Structure formats: structure tokens, C-alpha cells
Amino acid sequence: MANLIPLGTIITVMGLLGLGWCIVKVARAKKQGLSDEELHAVLQSTMGANLGALLLASVGLMMVVIGIILR
Numbered sequence: 001m002a003n004l005i006p007l008g009t010i011i012t013v014m015g016l017l018g019l020g021w022c023i024v025k026v027a028r029a030k031k032q033g034l035s036d037e038e039l040h041a042v043l044q045s046t047m048g049a050n051l052g053a054l055l056l057a058s059v060g061l062m063m064v065v066i067g068i069i070l071r
Contacts, residue, residue, distance in 0.1 A: 001070050008063025015057025022050040 029042040 001067065004067030004070070005064055008060045008065075008067055010060070011063060012057050012060030015053045015055070015060055018049060018053025018056060022046050022053060 025046055026043060029039055034042065
């Protein structure tokens with residue numbers, strides 16, 4: 001149980017980095033001045049990674065909270 005907080009923190013940071021990557025990817029696509037269809041394609045391709053990163057960050061935060069409660 002002692003490793004739950006550090007492990008949860010690492011997982012949370014990985015999820016946040018993934019969310020940051022998604023933000024940067026979409027912001028770059030917007031700056032390129034793509035057409036609506038091309039921008040929509042970029043958004044759709046990023047959606048899975050965005051949801052996965054959000055899930056990862058949420059699971060990591062749950063691990064940290066459970067680790068704090070069980071401490």
C-alpha cells in the first residue's frame with residue numbers, strides 16, 4: 001500500500017502529459033488553417049487519445065486518494 005501514492009502520481013502525470021499532447025496537436029491543426037473537413041479529421045483522430053489520457057489521469061487520481069485514505 002505504500003507504493004500506491006507514488007504510483008498513482010506517476011500515472012496521473014502520464015495522463016496529464018497525454019492531455020497536453022492532445023491540446024498541442026489540435027492547436028497546431030487550428031493554426032495551420034485547415035479546412036473544416038481536415039480539422040474534423042484531426043479532431044476525430046485525437047479523440048481516442050484524449051479519452052484514454054483522461055481515463056489514465058482519473059485512475060491515477062483515484063489511486064492517490066485511496067492511498068491517502070488507507071495510510
